[in-house]
Amino acid sequence: MSPEMNKVSKKSDFPGSLLRNQLFIPFAALFILLVFNLIADPSFFKITMSQSNAGNAVLLGPIITILDNGSELAILAIGMTLVTAATGGQDISVGAAIAIAGSTLLRVLCGTNTRPDTLRTTVFAAFLISVLVAMAFGAFNGMLVAIFKIQPMVATLILYTAGRSIAAWINNNELPIISTQASPTFAYYGGYIPGIPIPTPFFIAAACVVVILLVLKFTNLGLYTQAVGINESSSRLNGLNPVFIKWLTFVILGVCVAVAALIKVSRLSSINYSVIAKDIEMDAILAVALGGNALSGGKFNMVASIIGAYVIQMLTTTLYKFQVPSDALPAYKAVVVILLVVFSAPAVREKLERMDIGRSKKTGGVRA
Amino acid sequence: MKENAILQLTGIYKSFPGVKALQNVDFNLCKGEIHALMGENGAGKSTLIKVLTGVYTKDEGEIYLDSHVEPVAIRSPQDAQHFGISTVYQEITLCPNLSVAENIYIGRTDGIYQNWKKMNEGARKMLQSLEIPVEPTTQLGSCSIAVQQMVAIARAVDMDCKVLILDEPTSSLDDQEVQKLFRLMRELKQRGVGIIFVTHFLDQVYEVCDKITVLRDGQLVGEYEIKDLPRVQLVSKMLGKELDDMSDIKSESSAPAELEKADVIFEAKDLCSNAGIKPFDFYIKKGEVNGFTGLLGSGRSECVRAIFGADRVTGGTVKKNGKTIKIQKPIDAMKNGIAYLPEDRKIDGIVGDLSVRENIILALQVMKGFFKPFTKAQANAFADEYIKLLSIKTASADTPIKSLSGGNQQKCIIARWLLTHPEYLILDEPTRGIDVGTKVDIQKLVLKLASEGMSVTFISSETDEMLRTCSRLIVMRDRKVVGELSGDDLTQTKIMSTIAGNEEEKK
Numbered sequence: 001m002s003p004e005m006n007k008v009s010k011k012s013d014f015p016g017s018l019l020r021n022q023l024f025i026p027f028a029a030l031f032i033l034l035v036f037n038l039i040a041d042p043s044f045f046k047i048t049m050s051q052s053n054a055g056n057a058v059l060l061g062p063i064i065t066i067l068d069n070g071s072e073l074a075i076l077a078i079g080m081t082l083v084t085a086a087t088g089g090q091d092i093s094v095g096a097a098i099a100i101a102g103s104t105l106l107r108v109l110c111g112t113n114t115r116p117d118t119l120r121t122t123v124f125a126a127f128l129i130s131v132l133v134a135m136a137f138g139a140f141n142g143m144l145v146a147i148f149k150i151q152p153m154v155a156t157l158i159l160y161t162a163g164r165s166i167a168a169w170i171n172n173n174e175l176p177i178i179s180t181q182a183s184p185t186f187a188y189y190g191g192y193i194p195g196i197p198i199p200t201p202f203f204i205a206a207a208c209v210v211v212i213l214l215v216l217k218f219t220n221l222g223l224y225t226q227a228v229g230i231n232e233s234s235s236r237l238n239g240l241n242p243v244f245i246k247w248l249t250f251v252i253l254g255v256c257v258a259v260a261a262l263i264k265v266s267r268l269s270s271i272n273y274s275v276i277a278k279d280i281e282m283d284a285i286l287a288v289a290l291g292g293n294a295l296s297g298g299k300f301n302m303v304a305s306i307i308g309a310y311v312i313q314m315l316t317t318t319l320y321k322f323q324v325p326s327d328a329l330p331a332y333k334a335v336v337v338i339l340l341v342v343f344s345a346p347a348v349r350e351k352l353e354r355m356d357i358g359r360s361k362k363t364g365g366v367r368a
Numbered sequence: 369m370k371e372n373a374i375l376q377l378t379g380i381y382k383s384f385p386g387v388k389a390l391q392n393v394d395f396n397l398c399k400g401e402i403h404a405l406m407g408e409n410g411a412g413k414s415t416l417i418k419v420l421t422g423v424y425t426k427d428e429g430e431i432y433l434d435s436h437v438e439p440v441a442i443r444s445p446q447d448a449q450h451f452g453i454s455t456v457y458q459e460i461t462l463c464p465n466l467s468v469a470e471n472i473y474i475g476r477t478d479g480i481y482q483n484w485k486k487m488n489e490g491a492r493k494m495l496q497s498l499e500i501p502v503e504p505t506t507q508l509g510s511c512s513i514a515v516q517q518m519v520a521i522a523r524a525v526d527m528d529c530k531v532l533i534l535d536e537p538t539s540s541l542d543d544q545e546v547q548k549l550f551r552l553m554r555e556l557k558q559r560g561v562g563i564i565f566v567t568h569f570l571d572q573v574y575e576v577c578d579k580i581t582v583l584r585d586g587q588l589v590g591e592y593e594i595k596d597l598p599r600v601q602l603v604s605k606m607l608g609k610e611l612d613d614m615s616d617i618k619s620e621s622s623a624p625a626e627l628e629k630a631d632v633i634f635e636a637k638d639l640c641s642n643a644g645i646k647p648f649d650f651y652i653k654k655g656e657v658n659g660f661t662g663l664l665g666s667g668r669s670e671c672v673r674a675i676f677g678a679d680r681v682t683g684g685t686v687k688k689n690g691k692t693i694k695i696q697k698p699i700d701a702m703k704n705g706i707a708y709l710p711e712d713r714k715i716d717g718i719v720g721d722l723s724v725r726e727n728i729i730l731a732l733q734v735m736k737g738f739f740k741p742f743t744k745a746q747a748n749a750f751a752d753e754y755i756k757l758l759s760i761k762t763a764s765a766d767t768p769i770k771s772l773s774g775g776n777q778q779k780c781i782i783a784r785w786l787l788t789h790p791e792y793l794i795l796d797e798p799t800r801g802i803d804v805g806t807k808v809d810i811q812k813l814v815l816k817l818a819s820e821g822m823s824v825t826f827i828s829s830e831t832d833e834m835l836r837t838c839s840r841l842i843v844m845r846d847r848k849v850v851g852e853l854s855g856d857d858l859t860q861t862k863i864m865s866t867i868a869g870n871e872e873e874k875k
Contacts, residue, residue, distance in 0.1 A: 220738050220741045227726075227730060230719045230721045230722060231718070231720060233715055234716050234717055235719065237678055238730050238734050239699035239702045239734040240699075240734055298721050299722070
């Protein structure tokens with residue numbers, strides 16, 4: 001629903017509506033990063049075809065890396081956007097929840113044998129079970145937030161703290177490894193499918209985006225979450241069940257977590273409980289914010305969040321490319337966050353809009 | 369300054385953009401006096417109190433205090449406290465996670481050292497002298513609301529207050545707790561404290577107060593000794609209708625004879641909710657317009673909220689066409705053909721950031737179901753139809769509803785409910801805070817809907833509006849239904865005397 005609305009507003013007067021358009025900030029950030037890379041090092045846009053370890057012809061290059069590595073973030077941004085819209089808070093446990101879902105996946109596939117020769121079940125069945133587990137943990141978070149009215153960040157702090165221990169406990173603190181002998185296809189989810197030169201995670205993320213856009217189009221998920229996020233009391237008097245809707249967004253985020261976990265685990269064919277998806281929750285929240293969505297809930301634009309996710313990945317990849325050590329990465333990201341927060345702060349936006357109105361008055365611009 | 373007076377306000381003016389909140393208001397308070405400040409919503413009570421406590425700065429006028437010869441300037445709540453003016457609000461403004469003693473002394477210790485023993489001892493003595501039944505070391509949050517309020521009062525008293533303002537202190541207390549509070553107020557009166565008491569409960573005013581000052585529309589109506597002002601007079605002064613010129617206004621709604629024959633569509637028995645109303649019976653006929661009347665806080669809204677399932681229903685039965693139906697939450701009521709326009713448009717009505725279109729289709733969309741969203745074309749058609757029908761002034765259906773004027777917002781909410789084609793429409797203060805033209809539109813619409821067979825409950829603070837639209841009025845006082853008026857009884861005088869209650873009967 002939201003993307004359509006933006007189309008409508010794009011038709012109206014040029015400079016003002018563009019500034020106010022929610023897609024402006026993420027696209028502007030994307031544009032700035034692209035221009036920066038173009039000037040600093042045009043090789044950023046180079047895409048080459050080469051042989052992978054498995055002997056496939058695959059595409060390589062920074063742009064491909066962004067589309068590949070940004071997948072988990074884009075998937076999480078979907079769920080995080082819904083949680084933010086309905087509850088006006090964020091889930092900070094998604095990284096830990098990925099560890100749990102990933103651990104579950106391996107446990108189901110490997111059993112107690114950490115170096116299995118054959119998998120105990122199909123990857124699909126194991127994935128379904130990890131989805132259920134991730135949904136259950138989402139439901140737990142959702143219960144704390146929706147029923148017990150605990151602040152989302154505090155409620156999810158519990159799983160943030162305990163999640164990685166739970167993940168380790170699921171596999172008795174062992175690190176199962178799925179070899180190519182055990183399953184030649186398991187690595188496809190986080191790598192390449194033979195014959196297709198584009199990384200699989202990109203397709204998975206694209207599928208998730210298509211699914212959520214279809215859901216938003218063919219159900220009232222968007223209307224309900226926004227209504228609850230904007231005015232809970234009024235939503236209730238219009239027959240909605242705000243408690244259920246808030247809870248539901250956490251469960252949906254759980255599904256996103258399980259999908260992201262499949263990609264993460266497949267990339268390694270194993271798991272590292274303390275490192276897997278570390279700090280991804282902050283990037284997911286940042287993606288929502290970068291998409292111009294109010295972190296206090298209410299109206300959202302799903303496409304903007306997803307673009308926001310890829311912008312963050314592009315920033316990370318750019319910094320790596322310029323050999324910024326990974327320890328220093330957060331500091332650089334912080335600069336971006338500061339700029340972003342200041343730029344989207346109501347006080348600054350008002351000023352920008354006032355400037356804009358002033359200008360259109362001077363030039364005799366006609367406003368609707 | 370008069371003999372014995374401790375506070376005197378003269379010629380106070382205060383205006384906000386577009387509103388004259390106070391115009392030439394005088395107010396006098398004597399030592400050892402409990403003085404009620406009365407008026408309907410928007411009369412200027414809270415503005416006056418905020419001027420007095422330094423929250424607002426007055427535009428004009430003078431404030432004289434006890435020992436000061438010159439008028440004093442109160443520029444901030446700290447100033448007010450310094451002058452001995454303390455306020456206890458309806459919502460507790462203390463810290464629930466600190467102890468009672470800490471709350472009493474917070475912000476008043478010398479330096480950084482705190483003698484805990486001495487503090488607790490001092491608090492205990494004071495609580496005992498005021499007969500407040502609580503240990504100083506108890507955590508405040510674990511005490512009842514009444515005790516918390518008394519602790520707030522104790523804190524005020526200990527700060528040597530000369531003027532104590534109690535702003536709606538009794539609205540969340542039960543009868544027994546109210547009595548305790550009154551004992552404390554009388555005790556303070558003995559000590560010479562002047563108390564300003566703001567309340568909506570008439571009985572309480574007559575039980576504990578010495579004088580009444582009535583405000584209406586930001587202006588002073590008058591100051592009266594309690595014995596000189598019978599209840600009926602008080603109500604008429606608050607509502608601004610002199611008893612003499614209250615002419616009968618005949619209801620224009622469907623002919624009584626026709627209504628006689630109409631079937632009862634909704635019927636409630638012993639209905640009550642967790643909002644604290646006494647169980648009540650209710651019925652409405654097809655095509656009837658009835659109303660709940662009573663002063664603010666008398667429970668009018670709570671009654672209709674119980675019917676709609678907006679508050680948690682704790683007892684009683686509701687029947688539709690003679691069959692018992694279960695209404696536990698709003699969606700149940702909606703599915704049974706009930707629509708409810710809530711009293712507070714901003715808090716319960718509009719979904720501010722959503723567009724006019726989304727606000728209009730919301731209720732019908734929820735009834736239709738999660739998996740069946742309206743297409744863009746359908747939604748637009750609905751929105752356009754009702755924007756035209758109710759002449760809602762908006763730039764487009766895409767405009768966020770919050771940028772519309774109050775009257776147009778209200779029309780959108782009415783459109784939202786009309787779109788669900790209800791059999792029974794409840795309008796709780798649909799005309800509050802909107803322009804006169806729209807008010808008339810809404811009244812006309814109500815009568816038109818009723819003539820088409822819709823049952824409507826219409827609630828308004830403005831009695832003449834009710835008289836113009838309703839053919840039957842249910843009168844409420846202190847959260848109880850106290851009477852029902854119809855036919856020839858529908859007069860201002862009769863309504864007021866019923867609201868005020870028969871004084872002889874009470875004794």
